[in-house]
Amino acid sequence: xxxxxxxxxxxxxxxLKKLNAEVLDxxxxxxxxxxxVRAAESLEGGLNRNSNPQSIAATRDIYDRFLAKFPxxxxxxxxxxxxxxxxxxxEAAELVYERGVASxxxxxxxxxxxxxxxxxxxxxxxxxxxxxxRGATCVGLDFLAHPFWDKYLEFEERLExxxxxxxxxxxxxxxxxxxxxxxxxxxxxxxxxxxxxxxxPADTLAQFRSEIENEGLxxxxxxxxxxxxxxxxxxxxxxxxxxxxxxxxIFARTQTETTKxxxxxxxxxxxxxxxxxxxxxxxxNWRKYLDFEEIEGDYVRTAFLYERCLxxxxxxxxxxxxxxxxxxxxxDKEEEVRNIYQRASMLYAPIxxxxxxxxxxxxxxxxxxxxxxxxxxxxxxxxxxxxxxxxVSLANLSRRNGGLEAAIAVYKAQIDSSECDIYxxxxxxxxxxxLLWKIKGSVDEARQVFxxxxxxxxxxxPFWINYLQFELEQPTSADTEGAQYQRIKQVHDDIRRKxxxxxxxxxxxxxxxxxxxxxxxxxxxxKEFMMLDREVNGPFSIQQIMKGKIAEDGKPxxxxxxxxxxxxxxxxxxxxxxxxxxxxxxxxxxxQQGEHPLPGAGQPQPxxxx
Numbered sequence: 001x002x003x004x005x006x007x008x009x010x011x012x013x014x015x016l017k018k019l020n021a022e023v024l025d026x027x028x029x030x031x032x033x034x035x036x037v038r039a040a041e042s043l044e045g046g047l048n049r050n051s052n053p054q055s056i057a058a059t060r061d062i063y064d065r066f067l068a069k070f071p072x073x074x075x076x077x078x079x080x081x082x083x084x085x086x087x088x089x090x091e092a093a094e095l096v097y098e099r100g101v102a103s104x105x106x107x108x109x110x111x112x113x114x115x116x117x118x119x120x121x122x123x124x125x126x127x128x129x130x131x132x133x134r135g136a137t138c139v140g141l142d143f144l145a146h147p148f149w150d151k152y153l154e155f156e157e158r159l160e161x162x163x164x165x166x167x168x169x170x171x172x173x174x175x176x177x178x179x180x181x182x183x184x185x186x187x188x189x190x191x192x193x194x195x196x197x198x199x200x201p202a203d204t205l206a207q208f209r210s211e212i213e214n215e216g217l218x219x220x221x222x223x224x225x226x227x228x229x230x231x232x233x234x235x236x237x238x239x240x241x242x243x244x245x246x247x248x249x250i251f252a253r254t255q256t257e258t259t260k261x262x263x264x265x266x267x268x269x270x271x272x273x274x275x276x277x278x279x280x281x282x283x284x285n286w287r288k289y290l291d292f293e294e295i296e297g298d299y300v301r302t303a304f305l306y307e308r309c310l311x312x313x314x315x316x317x318x319x320x321x322x323x324x325x326x327x328x329x330x331x332d333k334e335e336e337v338r339n340i341y342q343r344a345s346m347l348y349a350p351i352x353x354x355x356x357x358x359x360x361x362x363x364x365x366x367x368x369x370x371x372x373x374x375x376x377x378x379x380x381x382x383x384x385x386x387x388x389x390x391x392v393s394l395a396n397l398s399r400r401n402g403g404l405e406a407a408i409a410v411y412k413a414q415i416d417s418s419e420c421d422i423y424x425x426x427x428x429x430x431x432x433x434x435l436l437w438k439i440k441g442s443v444d445e446a447r448q449v450f451x452x453x454x455x456x457x458x459x460x461x462p463f464w465i466n467y468l469q470f471e472l473e474q475p476t477s478a479d480t481e482g483a484q485y486q487r488i489k490q491v492h493d494d495i496r497r498k499x500x501x502x503x504x505x506x507x508x509x510x511x512x513x514x515x516x517x518x519x520x521x522x523x524x525x526x527k528e529f530m531m532l533d534r535e536v537n538g539p540f541s542i543q544q545i546m547k548g549k550i551a552e553d554g555k556p557x558x559x560x561x562x563x564x565x566x567x568x569x570x571x572x573x574x575x576x577x578x579x580x581x582x583x584x585x586x587x588x589x590x591x592q593q594g595e596h597p598l599p600g601a602g603q604p605q606p607x608x609x610x
Contacts (some may be wrong), residue, residue, distance in 0.1 A: 015039050016058065023272055030275040033066050037076070041083070048086050056087055062500075070346065071103035072273035072311055074110040081117070090121045095542050101138070104273075106307045111135035112148045119155050128155060140171070141304045143265045146179045166198060167189050173250055176257035178265070184251045194235065208242050209235060264289035273311050282290065286313060290322070299330060317356050322346035324359070337363060345376075351383045358393055370401045385419035388427045395431065404439055408432060426460035429453045433470065443474060447487075459500035467491055472516055481520065488516060496545050510536045563592065 017328060019036040026032055042058040044051050047059060063080045067073065077100030085093035097114040104110060118131050132152045139145050149172055156164040171185040173180070191199055195589040199205075250531045267285040268310045270278065286309050295300040313319045327333050341360035361376040382385060391414050399407035407415040411432040415425050437446035450467045457463040471488045492513040495506060514532055517525040535543055548555060 012039070012043055016043075020062075027069065027268040028503065030070070031264050033069065036062055037066055041079075047083060049088065051087070051566065058085070067099075067103070070273075070275070072314055074100065074104050074272070077110055079104070081113075085117075093117065094121075101135075104311065105138045105144065106304070106311065108139045108142050108145050108148050112151050112335050115148070115151055115155070119151075127158060129368075129485065136171075141175060141301060143177050143261060144271065145175075145177055146182075149183070162190070162194075163198065166194050173247075174254060176254055176261055177260075180254050180258050181251075184247075184254070188244070188251075189249060191243070192240070196239060196243070200246065204246075207237070208239050235294060260292070261289075264292065268312075270312055271308070273314055275315075278313065278316075283313070283316070286319070294326065302326070314348045315351060317344070317349050320349060320356055323362070328363075338367075351380060354380045354384065354390055358390065361397070363394070363399060365401070370397070373397055379443065385417070386414070386421050386424040388424050391424075391428060392431050395435070396542075399435070399439065404435065407435055407439075411435075422457070423462075424483060426457035426463040429457065430463055430466035433466070437470065446470065454498075458498060461501060461505050464491075464495050464499055464501060464505075464509060468495065468512060472512065476520075486520070488513065507536055 016036070016039055019032065019039050021035050022032045023029070040062040041047075043055045043059060047056055050260060063076070063083070067076060067080065070076075077096065081093045081096040081100065084096050094117075097117065098109075100110050101107070101114060112135075115128070115132050115135055118128050122128055132155065135148060137151065139148055142148075149168070152168055153165055156168065166187070169183055169190065172183045173187050196205060200208075227593075264285060267281070268289075269282060288303075288307065290305060293305045296302070306319075306326070309319055310323065320340065320343075324337050324344075327337045327340060330336075341356065341363060344356045345360055351357070357380055358377055361373040364370075364376065365373040374394065377390055377397065380390045381394075384390065393412065395407040395410040398410050411428050414420050415428050415432075420428070433446040433449040436442050436449060447470070450470065454463070454467065468488070468491050471491050472485070474484055474487075476484045492510065495501065495509050499506070502510075510532060514529055514536070517529045521528070535545060540546065
């Protein structure tokens with residue numbers, strides 16, 4: 001990174017240091033980056049080839065970092081190229097333009113500026129024409145590509161290359177775009193003075209000539225009309241008439257195609273990239289527009305629209321995933337799909353939303369690049385340690401390609417890791433048990449995993465939900481139902497008596513157990529159901545287990561005494577010694593109710609369930 005202590009005045013250096021520090025503190029803030037770029041541009045009143053080398057180096061470094069972070073900002077590529085032209089000349093500016101069009105290949109504005117720059121700084125018409133052709137490939141199909149095509153036509157007009165002008169117009173009149181009619185009128189006028197062989201393909205011209213010769217020329221002879229062989233002049237006149245009609249058919253088709261797209265194009269309010277979010281109407285319009293082009297079935301136009309969409313919607317994962325899936329459905333496009341995933345993963349989809357990267361990993365696994373797929377998972381976990389979805393995905397990937405033990409090894413490594421928090425570990429233990437149950441088919445081993453780990457995760461909602469569901473889903477018969485009932489009852493009792501779950505969560509899990517009693521219980525199940533219903537759904541005064549859990553000594557009678565003292569509310573037993581130590585006497589009560597007290601106050605706030 002450039003040394004900001006050199007170049008410019010002391011005030012400018014101080015401002016640059018401050019703004020650069022703000023960018024480093026919050027690299028995702030576009031406003032901070034803009035301020036830094038503006039400050040760099042104004043160094044020494046504007047940089048030129050005679051400016052301080054340190055100021056030049058600092059400004060280049062800022063632009064490079066800024067455009068690496070936001071590569072779709074075509075206007076800044078233009079400004080950077082202009083800056084390089086004033087500092088180092090044509091070659092340096094051209095390198096910036098090349099970097100720009102590589103970063104945002106379908107920017108009409110950037111390609112137009114680049115080609116205009118080339119026209120003014122180069123005397124080699126073939127080199128310039130080559131650049132225009134590259135641009136035409138990248139942006140020629142854009143609905144608003146007329147500035148580019150105008151610049152291309154203007155260049156050929158300077159050279160008075162009418163054949164080239166006509167050839168360009170012959171391409172443009174087939175493209176549905178905003179100003180299609182203006183190009184067609186010029187094309188039609190120019191066609192009148194061009195040789196016949198330039199107007200249509202040779203086979204079409206031969207067909208027209210043959211038809212005219214066969215039909216002959218109608219001549220009035222007295223009262224009769226006879227056909228005579230037409231002369232060359234008459235043939236050319238008739239051919240031009242037919243060619244004009246043929247061109248009008250092209251115009252009608254282009255007009256129809258333009259009208260079809262006009263509905264969608266008129267709703268595109270922001271055709272360029274910006275960091276601010278798009279409103280839902282814009283997203284809906286892009287979805288409908290993509291649906292339309294996919295149904296039309298033209299691969300080139302559909303791929304071009306996807307690329308346009310992903311400039312505007314670069315930060316929306318759904319469009320990257322949609323593009324990759326559509327491309328995967330096309331024959332022999334494996335490398336194109338890989339390119340889509342790589343662009344999304346490396347530049348636009350934040351790692352905090354790993355869905356695109358996980359989909360990329362599955363794609364590489366499909367292509368038999370298993371180690372790369374694993375590396376993608378590991379890269380996510382470096383930045384998001386303990387991310388449950390990624391760990392489960394990695395474990396399943398390892399199982400598919402290395403067997404059950406490889407998957408279990410992934411879970412064990414993560415559970416033993418210090419970077420994985422207790423809530424993630426609880427979820428991973430349940431996934432480990434699920435593997436043993438569903439894949440290995442060993443119910444006993446899965447049960448042992450739950451039993452050996454339950455004391456670590458007394459406050460984990462996912463752990464206890466999965467444990468109870470595991471026991472509830474075990475198949476039974478008349479002979480084994482009794483033993484399974486004891487297991488299910490034991491899990492439920494542990495939830496009620498040992499876990500640290502919020503009351504509402506315990507109530508929900510008890511309802512699962514109560515349904516089990518009614519559907520699969522024996523003749524004594526109704527008695528247990530009614531007792532549990534009283535305990536779970538009755539008023540607090542008759543909830544013996546809950547009263548015992550909030551009592552200091554664990555006895556419901558202690559809570560009953562407090563109920564009497566506090567006029568029906570369980571109250572809080574006051575420990576004077578604990579208060580002198582600075583402890584909050586309400587803490588335990590609120591925690592048992594599924595709430596946390598606010599720091600420094602005796603008021604509750606809702607517990608955020610995991």
